[in-house]
Amino acid sequence: MSNLVKIENGVAALANDDWTLVKLPEAQTEERIQAGKVVLFKLTGESTITEEQIANTVIPATGKIIVPLSVFVERNAELESRIANGEVGVWLATHELLEYLIQQQADLNVLPIIAVFVERFADGRIFSIGTLLRTRYGFKNELRAFGDVLRDQLFFLKRSGFTSFMVRQDRSAQEAIASLNDFSKPYQGAVDEPQPVFKRYNRGV
Amino acid sequence: MYKYDEIDQQIVDERVAQYRDQVRRYLAGELSEDEFRPLRLQNGLYIQRHAPMLRIAVPYGMLSSKQLRKLGDIAQKYDRSYGHFSTRQNLQLNWPKLEDTPDILAELATVQMHAIQTSGNCIRNITTDQFVGIAPDEVIDPRAMAEIIRQWSTFHPEFALLPRKFKIAVSGTKQDRAIVQAHDIGLEFYTDNNNNVAVKVWVGGGLGRTPILGSVIREHLDWQHALTYCEAIIRVYNLHGRRDNMYKARIKILTKALGINEFRNQVEAEWTHLKDGPNTITEAELARVAKHFDPMPYENLSAHDASFDAAIASNPAFAAWVKRCVHVHKQPGYRAVTLSLKPHGQAPGDITSEQMWAVADLADEFSFGELRSSHEQNLILADVKLADLYKLWEKARAQGLATPNIGLLTDIICCPGGDFCSLANAKSIPIAQAIQMQFDDLDYLHDIGDIELNISGCMNACGHHHVGHIGILGVDKDGSEWYQVSIGGKQGNDASLGSVIGRAFSAEEMPGVIQKLIEVYIQQRTPEERFIDTVRRIGAPPFKAHVYAKNEVAA
Numbered sequence: 125m126s127n128l129v130k131i132e133n134g135v136a137a138l139a140n141d142d143w144t145l146v147k148l149p150e151a152q153t154e155e156r157i158q159a160g161k162v163v164l165f166k167l168t169g170e171s172t173i174t175e176e177q178i179a180n181t182v183i184p185a186t187g188k189i190i191v192p193l194s195v196f197v198e199r200n201a202e203l204e205s206r207i208a209n210g211e212v213g214v215w216l217a218t219h220e221l222l223e224y225l226i227q228q229q230a231d232l233n234v235l236p237i238i239a240v241f242v243e244r245f246a247d248g249r250i251f252s253i254g255t256l257l258r259t260r261y262g263f264k265n266e267l268r269a270f271g272d273v274l275r276d277q278l279f280f281l282k283r284s285g286f287t288s289f290m291v292r293q294d295r296s297a298q299e300a301i302a303s304l305n306d307f308s309k310p311y312q313g314a315v316d317e318p319q320p321v322f323k324r325y326n327r328g329v
Numbered sequence: 330m331y332k333y334d335e336i337d338q339q340i341v342d343e344r345v346a347q348y349r350d351q352v353r354r355y356l357a358g359e360l361s362e363d364e365f366r367p368l369r370l371q372n373g374l375y376i377q378r379h380a381p382m383l384r385i386a387v388p389y390g391m392l393s394s395k396q397l398r399k400l401g402d403i404a405q406k407y408d409r410s411y412g413h414f415s416t417r418q419n420l421q422l423n424w425p426k427l428e429d430t431p432d433i434l435a436e437l438a439t440v441q442m443h444a445i446q447t448s449g450n451c452i453r454n455i456t457t458d459q460f461v462g463i464a465p466d467e468v469i470d471p472r473a474m475a476e477i478i479r480q481w482s483t484f485h486p487e488f489a490l491l492p493r494k495f496k497i498a499v500s501g502t503k504q505d506r507a508i509v510q511a512h513d514i515g516l517e518f519y520t521d522n523n524n525n526v527a528v529k530v531w532v533g534g535g536l537g538r539t540p541i542l543g544s545v546i547r548e549h550l551d552w553q554h555a556l557t558y559c560e561a562i563i564r565v566y567n568l569h570g571r572r573d574n575m576y577k578a579r580i581k582i583l584t585k586a587l588g589i590n591e592f593r594n595q596v597e598a599e600w601t602h603l604k605d606g607p608n609t610i611t612e613a614e615l616a617r618v619a620k621h622f623d624p625m626p627y628e629n630l631s632a633h634d635a636s637f638d639a640a641i642a643s644n645p646a647f648a649a650w651v652k653r654c655v656h657v658h659k660q661p662g663y664r665a666v667t668l669s670l671k672p673h674g675q676a677p678g679d680i681t682s683e684q685m686w687a688v689a690d691l692a693d694e695f696s697f698g699e700l701r702s703s704h705e706q707n708l709i710l711a712d713v714k715l716a717d718l719y720k721l722w723e724k725a726r727a728q729g730l731a732t733p734n735i736g737l738l739t740d741i742i743c744c745p746g747g748d749f750c751s752l753a754n755a756k757s758i759p760i761a762q763a764i765q766m767q768f769d770d771l772d773y774l775h776d777i778g779d780i781e782l783n784i785s786g787c788m789n790a791c792g793h794h795h796v797g798h799i800g801i802l803g804v805d806k807d808g809s810e811w812y813q814v815s816i817g818g819k820q821g822n823d824a825s826l827g828s829v830i831g832r833a834f835s836a837e838e839m840p841g842v843i844q845k846l847i848e849v850y851i852q853q854r855t856p857e858e859r860f861i862d863t864v865r866r867i868g869a870p871p872f873k874a875h876v877y878a879k880n881e882v883a884a
Binding site for chain 2 (some may be wrong): 167198245246247248249251252253259260274276277279280282283295303306307308309310311312313314315318319320321322323324325326327329
């Protein structure tokens with residue numbers, strides 16, 4: 125059974141997942157050494173994903189697929205017609221740079237879905253990535269969080285522009301839905317409600 | 330002070346419900362230890378050596394008598410009838426039961442209090458100067474901005490899980506008393522050449538394992554943009570701060586790695602997108618919040634009071650207290666009073682339930698029902714009439730709250746240390762107590778004069794040891810507790826970080842070491858010099874020579 129929660133027309137409910145997630149093959153090198161070292165990564169220009177991994181990624185011949193950002197960029201020619209048919213989405217990890225995606229695909233709304241992989245609950249980069257995709261790059265379609273996604277992130281993810289949540293397999297997605305409404309009148313403006321509370325309500329003088 | 334409206338109240342009430350359910354899921358085994366940790370931390374709950382510790386937020390140090398009374402009740406009902414004021418102006422309970430914490434939060438919510446974001450990798454309690462609003466040298470009262478920042482940072486979705494904790498301080502005085510340079514972001518409010526309120530923005534300061542004073546990222550920012558500019562800074566940090574090593578995860582490491590100029594370029598580039606956006610503060614919102622901080626309904630008083638002058642002349646003990654614990658006020662005939670939580674031989678910053686109730690009564694009787702906590706871990710009654718000081722002193726003294734040692738050697742800033750905290754390498758409270766007993770002679774203390782001694786039980790530096798004129802750091806050497814001593818640190822506009830004088834000492838040696846440092850000062854000082862001035866003038870070598878002299882003879 126799918127553990128996917130989806131917000132549609134303002135209502136959150138369990139949903140079937142009609143996308144196939146395409147994964148990179150395991151790296152030869154120990155990838156964890158690099159994971160999260162974003163400063164070093166940026167300063168040294170080192171990539172955590174090898175050419176070999178990208179070349180060896182198995183892309184299903186048919187159906188709706190979400191491909192890794194590196195594959196989307198490096199093997200874009202192979203995907204061209206399927207992208208035009210709305211069969212291709214992109215996923216990225218939290219240390220990957222959105223600029224890399226934009227350079228390849230200026231109009232993100234060609235993509236029916238963008239998914240962001242969060243390896244650890246405590247990795248809050250996902251919130252900035254969601255916010256930038258919505259506010260800076262004008263992405264309007266489904267924005268999904270997957271990976272170490274637990275109910276206590278859901279409220280923040282929703283406020284950061286995410287509209288679907290693949291809750292970790294060992295937890296109840298149904299129960300997680302409740303947390304989307306943990307707070308009724310948040311203080312600050314964010315993606316889902318750009319105006320701060322002092323512009324939404326008359327709080328007296 | 331700020332009073333909640335329905336929206337504020339609803340948020341803390343909903344937080345209680347959310348947290349209660351998180352605790353329920355944890356106890357039911359639906360959340361693992363690792364999964365519960367970030368959740369409980371963002372509610373101020375640590376798991377410590379003996380019991381959990383709960384840190385209750387005191388936003389920018391402001392408390393009402395009603396709130397303090399409730400804190401006294403809570404400490405009595407759920408703890409061992411005492412609490413501890415921390416260097417972030419918050420109150421910590423050392424012995425609550427995990428199962429009781431949702432009820433404690435529910436009780437706090439009834440007096441418009443909470444424990445939101447008092448720990449964890451998020452934006453922490455906003456701190457400021459304890460004399461805010463009443464200090465004669467104040468240019469801008471920053472409390473309204475502090476409250477606006479508090480609301481903005483509460484459950485900020487984008488910054489809910491930062492690489493590391495994030496501390497913001499605000500100040501509005503010429504003489505900085507909020508240590509803005511030792512914060513992740515320091516906002517220094519001032520009046521610019523056009524007579525508008527502006528902000529000088531500091532970034533990348535912090536104590537801890539790698540002490541660094543902040544750099545100015547922007548000299549002039551219009552106040553309306555305070556939130557969006559903070560968003561730009563924190564977004565760059567959230568995306569690019571290190572997450573692989575918690576000791577390298579503070580924003581200060583990122584600003585050093587990139588250099589302040591490159592960091593500034595990135596922040597400014599981000600800000601071009603956010604500037605004038607929805608989170609821009611409006612005149613109306615500032616005015617609404619500022620109304621809560623209107624001046625108290627002061628009486629028109631003479632700048633002098635005959636009964637006060639007479640008491641000073643006839644009672645040396647009262648005069649000594651006034652000299653150390655009573656502070657200037659911008660309103661004629663009024664003074665601010667520090668109630669010392671540093672009686673000699675007790676844990677600095679500790680206060681019993683009974684004392685909390687007594688201070689609440691004093692606040693009602695003498696100071697419009699409000700008080701403040703300071704980062705030096707004392708309590709302040711900010712608006713006391715000159716003519717009331719003697720009566721207040723007698724009542725405070727009866728409660729053990731009138732030790733005339735504010736700003737003196739025994740007014741020690743001290744973290745809970747190894748007696749309570751599971752992070753600590755060494756105990757800190759017994760060191761503070763031993764030093765207080767060594768210097769128990771008040772005349773001697775007054776002769777030594779203004780000095781700041783700060784003690785941390787580990788390099789996380791909760792006791793701010795780097796900016797103490799004398800700093801003491803507990804270290805672990807092969808499983809035993811040792812203490813490293815530094816001199817020359819200072820808070821304020823001319824802030825500096827202390828330097829270590831040499832090899833570490835055992836706990837028993839510590840009072841003697843401090844004694845020797847003081848001896849050098851007494852010998853070398855010019856009539857007007859404070860300890861820190863002498864250290865800056867003559868440097869560390871004479872101090873080192875005297876402290877380590879015995880060892881050299883023995884060798």
